[in-house]
Amino acid sequence: MTDKSPSTKIGRARQGQDPALLRRLLRAKDRMDAASHEDWPIPRLARVSGVSEAHFARSFKEAFGVPPHRYLLTRRFERAAALLRDTDLPITEIAFQTGWNSLGSFGRTFRDVTGESPGELRAREKAASYQPEQVPACFLSAAHRPDLTIAVSEKRRQEADDNVNGPEEMEVP
Numbered sequence: 001m002t003d004k005s006p007s008t009k010i011g012r013a014r015q016g017q018d019p020a021l022l023r024r025l026l027r028a029k030d031r032m033d034a035a036s037h038e039d040w041p042i043p044r045l046a047r048v049s050g051v052s053e054a055h056f057a058r059s060f061k062e063a064f065g066v067p068p069h070r071y072l073l074t075r076r077f078e079r080a081a082a083l084l085r086d087t088d089l090p091i092t093e094i095a096f097q098t099g100w101n102s103l104g105s106f107g108r109t110f111r112d113v114t115g116e117s118p119g120e121l122r123a124r125e126k127a128a129s130y131q132p133e134q135v136p137a138c139f140l141s142a143a144h145r146p147d148l149t150i151a152v153s154e155k156r157r158q159e160a161d162d163n164v165n166g167p168e169e170m171e172v173p
Contacts (some may be wrong), residue, residue: 017063024049025063028056029071036075037099042068076100077113084118085125091118112155 028045045068046056060068080098083089089097095106095118111117116124 017059021051021059022063024051025056025060028060028068029064032068032072033075036072036079037097039099040068040072072099073109073113077110080106080110080118081114081121084122091122094118 028048031048032040032045042053042057045060046053049056051059057068060071064071066074076098080094083094083097084091087094091107092103095103098106100106107117110121114121
């Protein structure tokens with residue numbers, strides 16, 4: 001039986017890759033982490049890593065299990081969820097602080113990924129009775145990390161197909 005967990009997948013990819021390349025990829029990943037609100041197109045990330053664009057995109061996905069854009073979206077949503085949970089900033093301000101150019105695209109994509117609107121998440125988190133200061137920040141981030149195993153556009157297509165086809169009818173004996 002093989003372990004299909006993400007950490008094992010990343011561990012195997014790292015073992016097969018050149019350590020110098022991994023350091024370069026980590027440099028780009030660290031830059032995205034430090035400034036997730038900025039635009040990080042592949043050409044910029046490739047320059048930070050010192051490799052070609054195609055090689056960067058392929059190697060990043062192999063090393064970390066997700067394409068660079070999806071990794072950046074994950075970081076943006078983690079930050080947005082923390083701001084929604086821990087501050088009273090307006091949702092529009094949170095959208096702009098986390099790298100979105102419009103409230104509409106932020107809200108639509110947030111709902112697609114998390115299953116609830118930013119306002120619904122804020123209301124649910126405010127109603128929950130827990131003490132986040134007693135939980136280490138790394139655990140909170142991991143617990144609230146969205147599962148972006150497929151592209152947001154693919155998820156929308158699947159949901160649209162489900163809505164067009166309607167719920168499957170069950171045969172009654």
